[in-house]
Amino acid sequence: MTRSSRTSPPPGTPVPPAQLGAPPPGSALGSHYSRCFGCGSDHPTGLHLAAVTPDSTTVEATFTVGEAHQGAPMLAHGGVLAAAMDEVLGMSVYLFRKPYVTARLETDYVLPVPVGTTLHLRAWCNGITGRKAYLEAEGRVGAPDGPVAVRAAALFVEVSMRHFAEHGDLAAITAEHQDYEVNP
Ligand SMILES: CCCCCCCCCCCCCCCC(=O)SCCNC(=O)CCNC(=O)[C@H](O)C(C)(C)COP(=O)(O)OP(=O)(O)OC[C@H]1O[C@@H](n2cnc3c(N)ncnc32)[C@H](O)[C@@H]1OP(=O)(O)O
Numbered sequence: 001m002t003r004s005s006r007t008s009p010p011p012g013t014p015v016p017p018a019q020l021g022a023p024p025p026g027s028a029l030g031s032h033y034s035r036c037f038g039c040g041s042d043h044p045t046g047l048h049l050a051a052v053t054p055d056s057t058t059v060e061a062t063f064t065v066g067e068a069h070q071g072a073p074m075l076a077h078g079g080v081l082a083a084a085m086d087e088v089l090g091m092s093v094y095l096f097r098k099p100y101v102t103a104r105l106e107t108d109y110v111l112p113v114p115v116g117t118t119l120h121l122r123a124w125c126n127g128i129t130g131r132k133a134y135l136e137a138e139g140r141v142g143a144p145d146g147p148v149a150v151r152a153a154a155l156f157v158e159v160s161m162r163h164f165a166e167h168g169d170l171a172a173i174t175a176e177h178q179d180y181e182v183n184p
Pocket residue numbers: 006032033038086087090091094098099100101102103104130131132155157158159164173177180
């Protein structure tokens with residue numbers, strides 16, 4: 001895809017290996033928050049993405065475009081597709097066992113995506129330097145090797161758990177995240 005220098009790792013940056021504590025290959029990845037628009041099971045109109053990691057460093061998920069996701073009649077809304085890409089990108093960087101947030105998200109829309117289409121999503125990390133993680137994702141139509149409909153590249157920035165405590169809902173975080181200490 002056409003990526004800006006802001007979502008491309010500096011030349012020579014290695015692809016990070018699987019982290020100690022990452023889910024083993026083949027694991028299903030749970031939701032990071034039950035009311036998340038992307039993956040939360042309690043979100044009434046969310047995307048309900050459920051993902052697996054085949055190798056502890058990349059993420060795969062499927063997303064079937066429904067009538068609630070339309071922009072033009074019976075075609076997926078681009079912002080919904082970007083949200084699905086953001087979610088799988090976020091899930092993939094979460095494999096590195098640190099909290100990150102999206103700082104920049106670039107999206108190429110390659111094919112129109114009709115309602116009823118199942119997109120096979122995949123996301124992976126191209127490199128991490130300091131707090132910055134450089135990620136990429138694609139969505140393919142109908143099968144893991146189907147035609148590419150959407151591509152995305154992103155810069156995620158590592159934050160401390162205080163980011164979520166200061167700007168969000170500390171009680172909701174602690175209720176669902178015993179894996180992170182909020183005030184380390
Ligand atoms: C609930 C509990 C969860 C627990 C943990 C589990 C999480 C599991 C998540 C799973 C899935 C998530 C789902 C999708 C993820 C979202 O959608 S996250 C929500 C959307 N994103 C946001 O709200 C982020 C809002 N932005 C910010 O808070 C701040 O701008 C940031 C991104 C934290 C950066 O601020 P900062 O910490 O002050 O850092 P700053 O020094 O400005 O930048 C650091 C570096 O990044 C660069 N940078 C920053 N922004 C940009 C940019 N836009 N373009 C290029 N470079 C940039 C800076 O130039 C700097 O580079 P260096 O000088 O170090 O070379």
